[in-house]
Amino acid sequence: MEIRCDNPFLPIDIIINILKRLPVKSIVRFQCVLKEWKDLLESPSFIAEHARHSAHERPLLLLHEYSFKRGCLSISLLNHKMETVEVLSIPSIDPFRCNWRIIGSCNGLLCVKVHRDQAWPRSFLWLWNPVIKKVREIPLTTNDPMGRCEYGFGFCGIVNDYKIVKFYKQKIRKKKKDQHFHLIKYDRVEVYSLSTGSWKELEFQLRAIEHAEILSQAVNTDGTISWLLLSIRNISPIIVSFDIATEVFRFTQITLDYGSFLGLDLYINKQNVHYVTEENSGSRFIGVWVAEEVASESRKSLRCTQKYRIGPRSGGLRPTCIWGSEIIFRDTKFKTQMEDPRCILYLFNLITNAWRTFNCSADCDWCDVFNYEESLVSLSV
Amino acid sequence: MSSSVEAITVLSSDGDEFKITVSAAKLSKPLNWMLEDVCFSDDCDEVPTIEVNSKTLVKVIEYCEKHAPRANSGASDSDAEELKKWDIEFMKMDVKDILFHILMAANYLHMEGLYDLACQTAADLMKGMTVSQIRKIFHIKNDFSSEEQEQLRRQHPGCSFD
Numbered sequence: 001m002e003i004r005c006d007n008p009f010l011p012i013d014i015i016i017n018i019l020k021r022l023p024v025k026s027i028v029r030f031q032c033v034l035k036e037w038k039d040l041l042e043s044p045s046f047i048a049e050h051a052r053h054s055a056h057e058r059p060l061l062l063l064h065e066y067s068f069k070r071g072c073l074s075i076s077l078l079n080h081k082m083e084t085v086e087v088l089s090i091p092s093i094d095p096f097r098c099n100w101r102i103i104g105s106c107n108g109l110l111c112v113k114v115h116r117d118q119a120w121p122r123s124f125l126w127l128w129n130p131v132i133k134k135v136r137e138i139p140l141t142t143n144d145p146m147g148r149c150e151y152g153f154g155f156c157g158i159v160n161d162y163k164i165v166k167f168y169k170q171k172i173r174k175k176k177k178d179q180h181f182h183l184i185k186y187d188r189v190e191v192y193s194l195s196t197g198s199w200k201e202l203e204f205q206l207r208a209i210e211h212a213e214i215l216s217q218a219v220n221t222d223g224t225i226s227w228l229l230l231s232i233r234n235i236s237p238i239i240v241s242f243d244i245a246t247e248v249f250r251f252t253q254i255t256l257d258y259g260s261f262l263g264l265d266l267y268i269n270k271q272n273v274h275y276v277t278e279e280n281s282g283s284r285f286i287g288v289w290v291a292e293e294v295a296s297e298s299r300k301s302l303r304c305t306q307k308y309r310i311g312p313r314s315g316g317l318r319p320t321c322i323w324g325s326e327i328i329f330r331d332t333k334f335k336t337q338m339e340d341p342r343c344i345l346y347l348f349n350l351i352t353n354a355w356r357t358f359n360c361s362a363d364c365d366w367c368d369v370f371n372y373e374e375s376l377v378s379l380s381v
Numbered sequence: 382m383s384s385s386v387e388a389i390t391v392l393s394s395d396g397d398e399f400k401i402t403v404s405a406a407k408l409s410k411p412l413n414w415m416l417e418d419v420c421f422s423d424d425c426d427e428v429p430t431i432e433v434n435s436k437t438l439v440k441v442i443e444y445c446e447k448h449a450p451r452a453n454s455g456a457s458d459s460d461a462e463e464l465k466k467w468d469i470e471f472m473k474m475d476v477k478d479i480l481f482h483i484l485m486a487a488n489y490l491h492m493e494g495l496y497d498l499a500c501q502t503a504a505d506l507m508k509g510m511t512v513s514q515i516r517k518i519f520h521i522k523n524d525f526s527s528e529e530q531e532q533l534r535r536q537h538p539g540c541s542f543d
Binding site for chain 1: 481484485488496500501503504507508509510511512515516519520521523524525529530533537540541542
């Protein structure tokens, strides 16, 4: 490229307006241009400005492929044509190589759960910005559970903080008289704040969820983290929302009962959306229900209306996330010929009703997908 | 200002005269104020100067004349689509030489559309450049000492000062 040197000297506000439009990779590279640029590009105000500008762009799709034998195969970012734009390099920290899962994606940060060793099934958490290659280990809690945990990860702009929520069952049985003890999935909840760098235990209405199973991956908007739960005491599921600023849980019963619930995600206007399967004379449909808040005098509840009906489809399609105007379904097969892809993504466009298909790599047994926006958010406090 | 005036004359910083239609001049706030304040009728011989060089002003006026009909009347989606294509072509025209001048002019003339377009074009040109190419176009001298460079290389393996 021909570069001429008869350019005028640009004032800093014009330079900022140009730099905020650059991809994260270029910004990281240009920190070496000038000291003044380095300070500017690392300043919280520029990082926020850059995030505001990129918020208008369609998020990338993060695809985490793994094999049951070999662990993580690759983590790649795909554009709207499902072309790989970047393969993320995994930090060269030993435990990171083995058994780990991404549990949340928010503002370019990934929350990753790591098993240090398969024989030592204690979980560790990492926050990771893969584009600027920053990793931060989240310390263990004082009463780190041995059993299963469910997590959520999100950000709240009002308090400018990232938080991780962890539901778990304490190993030591306290209430010996409780005959339903074995049915209790979670009896504790803790929250980690990135700004304070510490965990704390939260009080909440355990009764509402203690016999419940979390059905969905946690989803986050600015300010809340939500899960879909199904309790053995009630056939209707509950949407649990955690307010990141106030650290208060809200439980909203979904009052309709139909089909079997598959998951929860957020769509236009950040409304809660959930999916339901229906069997109809041998055919299988997937209903997409949108939950809207209805406030009455005594309490708030969610009214659900079916907005879309997808199908009929054969096979065990499972919705995993909403990406732009598409719902992504995952289909996994276990007994196919070696060369066939075992993990396939089907994308259904809610506006055009068109389907498209994406084959994961041949040795991929399972994949997770997330919306992902590249960001400069660093993990320093 | 007489309502019969359809075009006004302005001077560039090099002292050349340019004609710009009133509707096109309205795209710029300062020019709009000038239209209201300054007498542009035939018996007034004052010609306002715009602090933009001739080469750049030609481009700015070309942009204004193209965008004025849409800005004044609103347009259909197909017009908007066509205009987008025109913008891309407009920015391709030998713009590397004068892009920064256009940026300065759009900023000075408060032309939001052209300013956004020029910033985006600059960003698209810059994103693949090396650090030394960036220093060259911005007239910047590397001010990191060799110790600082060494330290940054240790912290961020792979970072380059060239």
